[in-house]
Amino acid sequence: MSLRFDADSVVLDIEGTTSATEFVVGVLYPYARRRFGSLLTERAGEPAVRRAAEQVRALVGEPAAEAPRIEQVLNAWLDEDRKATPLKTLQGIVWSEGFARGELVAHFYEDVVPALRRWHARGVRLHVYSSGSVAAQRAWFGHSAQGDLLPLVEGLYDTENAGPKQSPGSYRAISRAIGAPPGRTLFLSDRPAELDAARAAGWLTAGVRRPGEPYYAQGTGGHPEAGSFAGIEVARRGSGP
Numbered sequence: 001m002s003l004r005f006d007a008d009s010v011v012l013d014i015e016g017t018t019s020a021t022e023f024v025v026g027v028l029y030p031y032a033r034r035r036f037g038s039l040l041t042e043r044a045g046e047p048a049v050r051r052a053a054e055q056v057r058a059l060v061g062e063p064a065a066e067a068p069r070i071e072q073v074l075n076a077w078l079d080e081d082r083k084a085t086p087l088k089t090l091q092g093i094v095w096s097e098g099f100a101r102g103e104l105v106a107h108f109y110e111d112v113v114p115a116l117r118r119w120h121a122r123g124v125r126l127h128v129y130s131s132g133s134v135a136a137q138r139a140w141f142g143h144s145a146q147g148d149l150l151p152l153v154e155g156l157y158d159t160e161n162a163g164p165k166q167s168p169g170s171y172r173a174i175s176r177a178i179g180a181p182p183g184r185t186l187f188l189s190d191r192p193a194e195l196d197a198a199r200a201a202g203w204l205t206a207g208v209r210r211p212g213e214p215y216y217a218q219g220t221g222g223h224p225e226a227g228s229f230a231g232i233e234v235a236r237r238g239s240g241p
């Protein structure tokens with residue numbers, strides 16, 4: 001059975017929704033882990049690296065932490081898949097460079113890209129909201145196995161420019177940025193707490209529940225549920241004159 005939505009915009013979560021957590025954790029995280037040491041030492045003067053290092057120090061309450069300690073903290077956060085903003089910033093830097101060099105190619109479930117093309121062709125505006133940084137999202141959509149998907153996507157939102165994914169205020173901020181009514185914006189995610197926050201902001205929601213993903217067993221917490229994007233239809237029926 002298909003879910004049908006009358007919406008102007010779709011906002012996409014990445015990990016667990018468009019793409020496999022196994023790929024993120026098994027390919028991207030080790031790639032970042034191997035590069036954090038040199039990033040934190042050889043490129044410590046770059047503004048984004050310096051700012052992220054300061055954020056790590058603040059989060060762990062160790063204002064004098066040196067690069068090896070920061071690297072240790074980042075690796076511990078990787079182990080628990082913690083969505084900490086400075087971790088995501090630093091990952092975004094090394095991944096963007098890896099995608100640009102052709103060392104990384106983004107994974108999308110096979111049902112995703114056809115659905116994105118279908119919705120986009122109908123005039124539905126597509127956006128991304130992920131814990132992955134905007135830089136990482138841009139590299140991800142720009143270097144997929146199905147080619148450059150960035151022309152399909154209009155806006156990229158992360159925990160820096162929108163806020164935490166489990167806070168309704170972040171979804172309100174995205175609504176303002178998109179300029180679309182909350183009730184005509186559909187959020188697709190694998191995590192019930194994110195769907196709850198989007199619904200609290202007045203958005204439409206659908207839980208994407210894929211076998212093998214970490215939140216599969218938990219279910220979607222009462223949100224409309226789809227096993228893949230093939231089971232979701234989006235059209236702008238009610239938006240005409």
Ligand SMILES: CSCCC(=O)C(=O)COP(=O)(O)O
Nearest residue numbers: 014015130131132136137140
């Ligand atoms: C291109 S971002 C890579 C995935 C990632 O690091 C991440 O944290 C994704 O989290 P999401 O909010 O999309 O579940």
Ligand SMILES: [Mg+2]
Nearest residue numbers: 013014015016
């Ligand atoms: Mg997710």
